[in-house]
Amino acid sequence: MLFNTLSKNLAFLLFILISFSAYSQSLEPLKFHHIQDGMSQSSATKLLEDRYGFIWVGTRNGLNKYDGKDFEIFRKSTDNKTGLSHEYVVELYEDGENLLIGTNEGLNLYDRSLNIVTPFPFINEGLHIKDRSFQSVARINGELWLGTESAGLYKYNENTGKISHFTLDNDKLEVVNPRINKIHKIIPLDANRVLIISSYNIIVTNNNLEILNEVQAIENIISAISLEDNNFLLGTNNGSLIRLNVSLTSKIEKDKKQVSPGFGIRSLAKNLDNEFWIGTENNGLYIYSTELEFIRHLEYHVSKPNSISGNSIWSLLCTRNGTMWVAPYKSGLNFYDPEYFKFKHINSDPFNHKSLSNKLVNCFIEDANGNFWIGTDGGGLNYWNRAFDTFEHYALKNKTLNTNVVLSILQNKEDELWLGTWTNGITVFNTKTKKFKELNTENSFLNSNIIIDFLKDKKGHIWIINYFAGVQVYDPNTNSHKNVILNSDVDGVEINSIYQIFEDHLGQMWIGTLNSGLFKLTENNGTWTTTHYSTHNSLSNNFVNTIIQDSESTLWVGTQGGLNKYNAENDSFKAIT
CATH class of the missing domain: 2.130.10.10 (YVTN repeat-like/Quinoprotein amine dehydrogenase)
Known part of the structure; x- marks a missing residue:
């Protein structure tokens, strides 16, 4: 009887393994194209596609504008007039025709009409925060909302220079983390409400920074993206995904799924097939369905030249045409274009008499x-x-x-x-x-x-x-x-x-x-x-x-x-x- 039970269990386990193996083998491998040269630095920290189709790449040493062929590089200022206020780029935000660039030391403005980068022109009270490390940026009702690495959030009025400071109440958290007050994302929910996502807090406020609802997270949030209908996806330092919904009454509902235990989720993106791309720290790239079901796991392989070029994925981007950009640590840029590898190169082979007779x-x-x-x-x-x-x-x-x-x-x-x-x-x-x-x-x-x-x-x-x-x-x-x-x-x-x-x-x-x-x-x-x-x-x-x-x-x-x-x-x- 025991033998029969074990036999049935083993048979069932074997069936599951074979089914999973067959499913995995049925997936066509994704082939990535690599860009190693031309950037100001090999570690991309932020990726953005602007309204004109240019790809902007923030790095640990400068900002890069990519036109599909060449990089134009914007470096740290040497005269405090033109150039970046700091070389380490941590945020990119398209603001109308221009770009706002958050760095480890100050906010910067890319003026498209002049094609130059300058330190952001803070005035009056704003001068007190000009050297902050701005990790997140949003323009809401004409004012700039600026999330910092360690000092909460500032709301800045460009006309008057007035600032409003929003601090986080983390006194009850028994956590030793220098980035406990880091603001990862600032997202308008509607005309009157804003969602603020920090390392340990999920907060809904009105436009006057008055809290409407707040939930404190157990795990350290390190990445976030917006979905449709006030849904959001968050990644944690422990490798969990948090699916978040904010109702019209500001009620916050969330559920969690373990994806990469022990390996933080540093980056998130959604492709045009409604699949989630999940970039981890040292554990490669995961792809999940909208129902948060596993699809595949991609890692760097030295023997596979078209694999991703590194396993620490710092940034992800899905462009309007469906190209997926991947930024592995110290490994340049990778992109997966569903159309790029559709063409098979057919050539003549002198050792195969059934190949093409001439390459011309x-x-x-x-x-x-x-x-x-x-x-x-x-x-x-x-x-x-x-x-x-x-x-x-x-x-x-x-x-x-x-x-x-x-x-x-x-x-x-x-x-x-x-x-x-x-x-x-x-x-x-x-x-x-x-x-x-x-x-x-x-x-x-x-x-x-x-x-x-x-x-x-x-x-x-x-x-x-x-x-x-x-x-x-x-x-x-x-x-x-x-x-x-x-x-x-x-x-x-x-x-x-x-x-x-x-x-x-x-x-x-x-x-x-x-x-x-x-x-x-x-x-x-x-x-x-x-x-x-x-x-x-x-x-x-x-x-x-x-x-x-x-x-x-x-x-x-x-x-x-x-x-x-x-x-x-x-x-x-x-x-x-």
């Missing part, structure tokens, strides 16, 4: 099965079976194609590809039989044996772009063709340097050239009328790289001289700079 890819199309036909510059045509991740090669080397250079591909029929080649005209390739035939200047209507682009329009006509030999239109139904003549409006000469072709939602054809601007072709009773756009009227540059139309039917043209937006009302382009 000119063109590709997807077939009905979700596989790809790929034209290369030197390796002929490839067929990529995505399920097996293998490539079939068609080229001169194995005598399965008449060329090694495929410049363009058109799916003409379900089982037929047209391949634009370099010096071999058009290769008509049957995808079922794998047989091919060649159309060139000697046996067909082609003006050139170099075909750089195709387009099949809404009527089934095939537009063919010849290399420096103009545009031709082929009608498969009548087996006939036309040569399209494009003349410059500038000097009247015929333009043959065609590079791009595009059909818009109205069936108008747009043809981009290498150095002669852009043409619009509009059909009327079987004839085409042309409009020429160049630098002589509204186009920013005559070299057209790409043409595209968005979901709102706006046409965009990319040139060597920037992006152009088409205005259909006045039939002209506006350069976007």
